[in-house]
Amino acid sequence: MxxxxxxxxxxxxxxxxxxxxxxxxxxxxxxxxxxxxxxxxxxxxxxxxxxxxxxxxxxxxxxxxxxxxxxxxxxxxxxxxxxxxxxxxxxxxxxxxxxxxxxxxxxxxxxxxxxxxxxxxxxxxxxxxxxxxxxxxxxxxxxxxxxxxxxxxxxxxxxxxxxxxxxxxxxxxxxxxxxxxxxxEHHVGSPHQRLQDLGITPVAGAKHVLQAREIIRKTYVREELVGYVRRLAAATRQDESLLVGASPRAALMCLMGAKAVARFSDRDYVTPDDVKYVFRAGLRHRVVLSPSSELEGGDADSVLGMILDRVEVPR
Structure with missing residues (x-):
């Protein structure tokens, strides 16, 4: 599978x-x-x-x-x-x-x-x-x-x-x-107690999860995309709207998530769009807004979105 x-x-x-x-x-x-x-x-x-x-x-x-x-x-x-x-x-x-x-x-x-x-x-x-x-x-x-x-x-x-x-x-x-x-579909009872009654069928097990992890690890990431992820992380550390930027672990997690998303599209290689898809979810909890940005009503997602627009995307 x-x-x-x-x-x-x-x-x-x-x-x-x-x-x-x-x-x-x-x-x-x-x-x-x-x-x-x-x-x-x-x-x-x-x-x-x-x-x-x-x-x-x-x-x-x-x-x-x-x-x-x-x-x-x-x-x-x-x-x-x-x-x-x-x-x-x-x-x-x-x-x-x-x-x-x-x-x-x-x-x-x-x-x-x-x-x-x-x-x-x-x-x-x-x-x-x-x-x-x-x-x-x-x-x-x-x-x-x-x-x-x-x-x-x-x-x-x-x-x-x-x-x-x-x-x-x-x-x-x-x-x-x-x-x-x-x-x-749920007004007749709590779905929490009726998962099997509602037709949930097991489709895989722990073995399949571990096999999928091995496949995802082998997903190809070209050098330009590694540099793209690094530049995105660096941009969060230099942005005046952020008091704390992304850690190296945050960049690594984004790259690993992008590899999984690539496999969801049945590809064995990562594209810039895969990185963009996981960027906000991977960093919104790791960055800290500056006091001035908070006073202006800013939020992490909007700042991260501007960074995505600003950082050059590899071809």
Whole structure:
């Protein structure tokens, strides 16, 4: 099965329960098949959780969800040691992070200490407890959601943690046709409890995900495109509208995402359009607006869009 065939089948299955969010599914798949993580931002009720559950069901991968709250402790997510009377020893009890798809719901409601507990898992794909590192299942992908409007009781994500997410995907309202379809098909019950009843059919498994990752790694990137990505990243560091520009890791994540998008189009090489497609999603959470730009009502997407227009595109 080619990467394009895998992507098309997943889009078809997820589209049975999540309507009008094809772009969010594409970004999620690009991250999954590139070994990245996804930050989903949108108002409540836009099917963020359902999207992740549907993806997991389609790929026959384990799904876990953690509701992030201010009183949540690191051990509630990663795991803790419990004393077993029968063997007179402490034993590590794995937390919900030991799954394939972890959804950290409303991540910015957890304390900075708890958020920091996720960093090792997101970067090293393991959890260290009492000096012993426990590897996470493969593949492992973390989704996190946050609300863009409700700021009360939230803790801003540290820039170091935001940089661990490959993409920040804006999950907006569906168009009129998709919303009417949702109302028609879901008004008889909650789609969260009826994925199988609604026709979600597994089309692949962990083996196919790992095979697709190998194919994407081999996607050809010509030298001019590497330079293009570097110039785009450099432009964010020199733009007066941005206080903090893109890190080298941000440039690497964009290039890896572009390779996945190229395979979605059944190509074994990357084009400038692939880079442009992932540029905003890959950098909007990694750059910081300057105070003057914020006062003028600017936003990261508009600044990144101007950079895309300004930087010369290789032929």
């Amino acid at each position: 080619s990467v394009k065939q895998l992507r098309d089948r997943i889009q078809q299955e997820v589209g049975k329960v999540v309507f009008g969010q094809e772009e969010a599914v594409d970004y999620s798949l690009a991250a999954l098949l590139s070994g990245g993580h996804v930050l989903l931002e949108g108002v409540p009720g836009t099917a963020k959780t359902l999207l992740v559950k549907a993806l997991a069901a389609t790929l026959q991968l384990a799904f876990g969800r953690v509701q992030m709250t201010p009183d949540k402790l690191p051990g509630d997510i990663t795991g803790t040691s419990i004393y077993r009377e029968d063997i007179k020893e402490f034993e590590f009890k794995r937390g919900p992070i030991f799954t394939n798809f972890l959804l950290a719901d409303e991540i910015n409601r957890a304390s900075a200490k708890t958020q920091a507990a996720l960093l090792e898992a997101m970067q090293e794909y393991g959890v260290t407890h009492d000096g012993v590192t426990h590897p996470l299942p493969e593949p492992f992908l973390m989704f996190a959601t946050q609300n863009p409007v409700d700021q009360e009781g939230t803790y801003p994500l540290p820039l170091a943690q935001q940089d661990r997410f490959m993409f920040k995907v804006i999950v907006g309202y569906p168009d009129a046709e998709a919303e009417e379809r949702m109302l028609t």
